[in-house]
Every structure is written in structure tokens, then in C-alpha cells.
Amino acid sequence: MSTQAILNNHAAPVLELDNLTIAYDGKAVVHNVSFSINAGEVLALVGESGSGKTTTAQSIIGLLAENGHIEQGEIRLNGTDISQWSQRRLDALRGARISLIPQDPTSSLDPVKTIGSQVAEILDIHQRLPRIQRDARVVELLTRVGLTHPEQRAKQYPHELSGGMKQRVLIAIAIALQPALIIADEPTSALDVTVQKRILDLIDDLRRESGTAVLLVTHDLAIAAERADRLLVFRHGQVQEQGVTAEVLNAPKSDYTRQLFADVPALSGRHRAHIAAVAEPVLLVENVTHDFSLGGKHQAAFRAVDNVSFSIPRGTTHSLVGESGSGKTTLARILLGFQKPDSGRVLIDGEDITRLKGEALRQVRRKIQLVYQNPFASLDPSQTLFSVIEEPLLNFEKIPSAVRRERVLDIARRVALPEELLGRKPRELSGGQRQRVAIARALILEPKVLVLDEATSALDVTVQAQILTLLRELQDSLGLTYLFISHDLATVRQISHSVSVLNRGQQVDSGSVEDVFALPSSDYTRQLIDAIPGRHRAA
Structure with missing residues (x-):
């Protein structure tokens, strides 16, 4: 199926993984993973470091390391299996149909290019707008993600912006072409708590307005519990359980999931006891x-x-x-x-x-x-x-x-x-x-x-x-x-x-x-x- 046919197919889930197995140097690290995401839905992949969640996300957008490959299974975008597509074919999807919001805004932006030129780049690749229209669209996108003085920000370099501002720029790039799917890989882990909330609120607003599906990859289970419609819990490359967020939280089926959520400070309800007597x-x-x-x-x-x-x-x-x-x-x-x-x-x-x-x-x-x-x-x-x-x-x-x-x-x-x-x-x-x-x-x-x-x-x-x-x-x-x-x-x-x-x-x-x-x-x-x-x- 052509890229345009994928764009127009609204009957199937936005994303489906069917028995996906991924290996590095011949050794399987992700085993028989299956899940789907519908339009406007947030699915959170949660688990500890090395659990396989980031590898799974990278495979969807074709960004596995050179020694990694898909051994079996399918990755279907709007019903079309893209798991064996070449990098050239995937280039037509990246940014247009699938976008990535990476973890570290500082290392993800080019320090020698202005903010405006980096947002414009995604438009140049896929739309080739006249310069006046393109520059107007850049300002529109920077405004949409809540950056003040967007015309000025477009002329600035990454080092002149705060971490929260840089993450907003990455979101502007991710939403520029109104993709069907956004993969948000630890999108707020480097941010202060109030900036983190504003970024997550922004992603929620954009998802509700455009019906974009969001795959949220995170080790922060409190964020997953608050923001996701459904949860998928990874351990050692395998799915421990998945389901509606409230059901997984209130009645986890596996011992691992129960312990995982019991360890989250915001969810455990445990507080430090009062000081019995005041010492010097x-x-x-x-x-x-x-x-x-x-x-x-x-x-x-x-x-x-x-x-x-x-x-x-x-x-x-x-x-x-x-x-x-x-x-x-x-x-x-x-x-x-x-x-x-x-x-x-x-x-x-x-x-x-x-x-x-x-x-x-x-x-x-x-x-x-x-x-x-x-x-x-x-x-x-x-x-x-x-x-x-x-x-x-x-x-x-x-x-x-x-x-x-x-x-x-x-x-x-x-x-x-x-x-x-x-x-x-x-x-x-x-x-x-x-x-x-x-x-x-x-x-x-x-x-x-x-x-x-x-x-x-x-x-x-x-x-x-x-x-x-x-x-x-x-x-x-x-x-x-x-x-x-x-x-x-x-x-x-x-x-x-x-x-x-x-x-x-x-x-x-x-x-x-x-x-x-x-x-x-x-x-x-x-x-x-x-x-x-x-x-x-x-x-």
C-alpha cells in the first residue's frame, strides 16, 4: 500500500504490533509483543531500564541500532505492515505520519541552526511551501505550542532557550504535519515538575484537537497513571500485562506490576512519620x-x-x-x-x-x-x-x-x-x-x-x-x-x-x-x- 493509501485508511487502528520479536546480534530482547492504539488514544509503555520499551518504540519508526533487527511479527500503520520497509520508504512516513518527541531537548536540536530553520526543515522535506508561507507556518507552530514572542524565538539558537522552551520546539516539529501517531519517548524526564505538567497538558490538548494517537514511553509510572488511557507493562522484553489504566492500577494481575506500582511515591500514599521529639x-x-x-x-x-x-x-x-x-x-x-x-x-x-x-x-x-x-x-x-x-x-x-x-x-x-x-x-x-x-x-x-x-x-x-x-x-x-x-x-x-x-x-x-x-x-x-x-x- 502506498503512503497516501496509509494516510487515507481510517478503518484500522492507527498502530498495531502483532507478535513482534526484536533481536540484537541474534539475541532476542523483545519477545512476541502485541498491542494496538486507536486515534486520539494514549498508550503508555512502562517498565524499568532494559525492559524493552524503548527498543519497541524505536522499531516502530525504523530507528533500531545497526545490530538490531525485527525477527518476526508485524508493525501495521493504519492497517499496512511497515516492519520490512526500507529506510527510504520510512523517510516518507517519519514526520508526516509518525513523529517522535525525544527525551533530551538539548541534544536533539542542532546548536548551530536557529529554532525557526529547524522547524522549517520538516516542512521543506514534506511540503516544499513558498518561503513566505513556510515562515508563517513556523511562527504559527511556535505560537501553537505556547512559546511567547514566536517571531523572536524563531531567530534564536537552542542555547538561548530554557529546557521547557526547547521541548516545546520539538513538539512543534512533531506536530507540524499533523501525524497520525506521536511517539513521546520520556518527553519530560529532564524538566522541572511545573514545566513537565505544562508540556504534558500541551500534548493532551493537541491529541484531543487532532485525534492523534500517542505512544508514551516512560519509566515514570505516576505520569503514565495520570495521562494514559491504557497501560502496557514491560519486563525483560515481555509484556507482563496490559489494559485500561484504572483497571491495571486497581487490580494488577502480576506480582511484578503490583510491586512496581507499590514503589511509586505518588501512588503509594506512604508518608514519613512525624518527629516524635525535637532533637537539637x-x-x-x-x-x-x-x-x-x-x-x-x-x-x-x-x-x-x-x-x-x-x-x-x-x-x-x-x-x-x-x-x-x-x-x-x-x-x-x-x-x-x-x-x-x-x-x-x-x-x-x-x-x-x-x-x-x-x-x-x-x-x-x-x-x-x-x-x-x-x-x-x-x-x-x-x-x-x-x-x-x-x-x-x-x-x-x-x-x-x-x-x-x-x-x-x-x-x-x-x-x-x-x-x-x-x-x-x-x-x-x-x-x-x-x-x-x-x-x-x-x-x-x-x-x-x-x-x-x-x-x-x-x-x-x-x-x-x-x-x-x-x-x-x-x-x-x-x-x-x-x-x-x-x-x-x-x-x-x-x-x-x-x-x-x-x-x-x-x-x-x-x-x-x-x-x-x-x-x-x-x-x-x-x-x-x-x-x-x-x-x-x-x-
């Missing part, structure tokens, strides 16, 4: 302010942190939440002694670290340690896990190797890392195991405070639940104090006792998690809470 603060932040110079003699400074104060009682968890640019990272660097505030104090165990320098400041790092967001990037790939965990001891203490070894083995046991793994390199571990190594390294010096900077955001939901459980167990057994930095308010509510909400450097809400979530005092906090995906279903 181990970390005290008083009126901290920090400015960055914008350069030039007469340029005003940019205030990144504006008169922020809070305290964390010993053995509790305090969260810093806010969107990109809110001041979370700057404040964390001040608390860790990497930057000096322009005014205010930071006391750890009663000692003002803002007055320290040199060796005295270095020794403060024994009291406060950091666990980074990305465990792979923060671990030396050339070291064994034993050496990674041991290294802080070599930097701060002169103790016999036998004692160091026992300390390393003890902390590895505490974070549930088997001893036989300690001789391996970071690349040989899963993401969850690497994060356990990062936590062990931070704990080896027995610090008073652990700063967790988006420490679970790069992990699958099941692994994230395991790490959160580990953190709670360590806190209970060792009396640790945590500063948890996150944009994920559902996780914050689950793990934290208290919270500070930052907006453009200012603390707009602070208090117990229960009070802030139940009665936020600022419109900004209310918007953040309202944007939590899945919270309405959980309620």
Missing part, C-alpha cells in the same frame, strides 16, 4: 545570602540565595525543593564549604563553617558528605569498589590497612553490598549498586550530615524504592541527618520530616512536610504540589 539541630542555616556577579563594572549582581534560614534536628531529614535556578545547588555548595556566603552563618554541630579556611575547612568534610545524582559519573571508573569506598579514609586518617579493610567491609555490609562485588569496577554494577557504593563512600568517615543531591532521580522506580528504604534504615541505625535536595515532591513527601521550598533564591515555604503539603503559604508551592504527577489518583 545538627545543621543550622541562618540568614544565608549569596550573590553572583554578572560581569562588567556597572552590572548588578544576581542574587542566587536570598536570606535563607532553616535548621535540621539530629537524626531527621530536611528537603530542599524548587525548580532549576531556585538556589538549591548554590545553597548546598555553601553548606559543603565549596562556596562562602556573602552574609549569614552555617553551623554544623555548633561550629560556624563559614569562618573556616584551609585545613580547618577541609576537616569539616568529615562532618558533612555529599552523594551525587549520577552514581556512574561520580565514581572513578579505574578504581575497584573497595578502593572507591576506602579512599576517604586515606585522605583523612592514618590507620593500619587491616583496620581500613574492616571499616570498608563493615560499611559495605550496612549498605547491602556483597563482599564479592568489592573487587569489581563501577561499570560492572547496576545503577542501584553504584548508588550504594556512593552512599558507602560518603558514610565511611562517619559524618553527621549527608547531603543527597537528587540521589534517586536517575534510578528506576523499584531501585529508587530500595535506596529510599536503605536510607531510612541507615538513619534509624546510625542516627544520620539528611539534607535531601530534589525536584520530586512525591519522593520528598515520602522520605522527609521537614522541607524548605525555594523560588528564585527565596524561601517561600518552610516547616514540617505535613504542614507545607496540607497548607502551603505561597502560590508557588501550591503550583508545585498541584503539578505532582499521579497525586490526584493517589488521593
Whole structure:
């Protein structure tokens, strides 16, 4: 059937996969997958990393890696099997009948081309409009996806736009030719929660208006639960179950699906217990302010942190939440002694670290340690896990190797890392195991405070639940104090006792998690809470 015939066939489902099996280098990674999507419907493919959901989505649009191929089954677009089409034939469908909204807006846009020229490119390939009409259509599309000053945006380059703006540009490209199917591959994973909500609302509006079918590929089960008409749960390349979203959520058939949804903070309904008794603060932040110079003699400074104060009682968890640019990272660097505030104090165990320098400041790092967001990037790939965990001891203490070894083995046991793994390199571990190594390294010096900077955001939901459980167990057994930095308010509510909400450097809400979530005092906090995906279903 010709491309035009596919365009005109409205009797069949927009997309059907029939017993699709996909292999890499001859080894099957997706097994006998079948599903369909009708016009105007959202089907979410959910599952952990390596489950096969992205490979399945890539096969539909003909973007498998060179060593990947379809072993059996059919991919039918409006009733026509396109699974064996050549890349040349698929080129006629891409953008016109099937569009892709990729995960990372920064790497998906050409940094040396203007926004307008990149939107125009899809029109040039498929429509060849006169330049005046084409440019008008570009502005129309940028307006449609909610970009302010679209004529100006068309002349700008990607680096001049925020992440949310860049994702809107990708959506403009995806909808330019009103495709029958949009594949949205983790379309909001790199965005702040309120920007994420606006992008998902936009995709919903466009779907309802044009009847476009949406295949939503995501590891965020809360988003899938809130946005999809139907769910398909992947595990090890196989479909565990599929069905209407409400039915899968309320009565999952497989043990795996039940556990998967139980691990989602926004859907589980689990909250951290109240603090039984208020202990003395181990970390005290008083009126901290920090400015960055914008350069030039007469340029005003940019205030990144504006008169922020809070305290964390010993053995509790305090969260810093806010969107990109809110001041979370700057404040964390001040608390860790990497930057000096322009005014205010930071006391750890009663000692003002803002007055320290040199060796005295270095020794403060024994009291406060950091666990980074990305465990792979923060671990030396050339070291064994034993050496990674041991290294802080070599930097701060002169103790016999036998004692160091026992300390390393003890902390590895505490974070549930088997001893036989300690001789391996970071690349040989899963993401969850690497994060356990990062936590062990931070704990080896027995610090008073652990700063967790988006420490679970790069992990699958099941692994994230395991790490959160580990953190709670360590806190209970060792009396640790945590500063948890996150944009994920559902996780914050689950793990934290208290919270500070930052907006453009200012603390707009602070208090117990229960009070802030139940009665936020600022419109900004209310918007953040309202944007939590899945919270309405959980309620």
C-alpha cells in the first residue's frame, strides 16, 4: 500500500504490533509483543531500564541500532505492515505520519541552526511551501505550542532557550504535519515538575484537537497513571500485562506490576512519620545570602540565595525543593564549604563553617558528605569498589590497612553490598549498586550530615524504592541527618520530616512536610504540589 493509501485508511487502528520479536546480534530482547492504539488514544509503555520499551518504540519508526533487527511479527500503520520497509520508504512516513518527541531537548536540536530553520526543515522535506508561507507556518507552530514572542524565538539558537522552551520546539516539529501517531519517548524526564505538567497538558490538548494517537514511553509510572488511557507493562522484553489504566492500577494481575506500582511515591500514599521529639539541630542555616556577579563594572549582581534560614534536628531529614535556578545547588555548595556566603552563618554541630579556611575547612568534610545524582559519573571508573569506598579514609586518617579493610567491609555490609562485588569496577554494577557504593563512600568517615543531591532521580522506580528504604534504615541505625535536595515532591513527601521550598533564591515555604503539603503559604508551592504527577489518583 502506498503512503497516501496509509494516510487515507481510517478503518484500522492507527498502530498495531502483532507478535513482534526484536533481536540484537541474534539475541532476542523483545519477545512476541502485541498491542494496538486507536486515534486520539494514549498508550503508555512502562517498565524499568532494559525492559524493552524503548527498543519497541524505536522499531516502530525504523530507528533500531545497526545490530538490531525485527525477527518476526508485524508493525501495521493504519492497517499496512511497515516492519520490512526500507529506510527510504520510512523517510516518507517519519514526520508526516509518525513523529517522535525525544527525551533530551538539548541534544536533539542542532546548536548551530536557529529554532525557526529547524522547524522549517520538516516542512521543506514534506511540503516544499513558498518561503513566505513556510515562515508563517513556523511562527504559527511556535505560537501553537505556547512559546511567547514566536517571531523572536524563531531567530534564536537552542542555547538561548530554557529546557521547557526547547521541548516545546520539538513538539512543534512533531506536530507540524499533523501525524497520525506521536511517539513521546520520556518527553519530560529532564524538566522541572511545573514545566513537565505544562508540556504534558500541551500534548493532551493537541491529541484531543487532532485525534492523534500517542505512544508514551516512560519509566515514570505516576505520569503514565495520570495521562494514559491504557497501560502496557514491560519486563525483560515481555509484556507482563496490559489494559485500561484504572483497571491495571486497581487490580494488577502480576506480582511484578503490583510491586512496581507499590514503589511509586505518588501512588503509594506512604508518608514519613512525624518527629516524635525535637532533637537539637545538627545543621543550622541562618540568614544565608549569596550573590553572583554578572560581569562588567556597572552590572548588578544576581542574587542566587536570598536570606535563607532553616535548621535540621539530629537524626531527621530536611528537603530542599524548587525548580532549576531556585538556589538549591548554590545553597548546598555553601553548606559543603565549596562556596562562602556573602552574609549569614552555617553551623554544623555548633561550629560556624563559614569562618573556616584551609585545613580547618577541609576537616569539616568529615562532618558533612555529599552523594551525587549520577552514581556512574561520580565514581572513578579505574578504581575497584573497595578502593572507591576506602579512599576517604586515606585522605583523612592514618590507620593500619587491616583496620581500613574492616571499616570498608563493615560499611559495605550496612549498605547491602556483597563482599564479592568489592573487587569489581563501577561499570560492572547496576545503577542501584553504584548508588550504594556512593552512599558507602560518603558514610565511611562517619559524618553527621549527608547531603543527597537528587540521589534517586536517575534510578528506576523499584531501585529508587530500595535506596529510599536503605536510607531510612541507615538513619534509624546510625542516627544520620539528611539534607535531601530534589525536584520530586512525591519522593520528598515520602522520605522527609521537614522541607524548605525555594523560588528564585527565596524561601517561600518552610516547616514540617505535613504542614507545607496540607497548607502551603505561597502560590508557588501550591503550583508545585498541584503539578505532582499521579497525586490526584493517589488521593
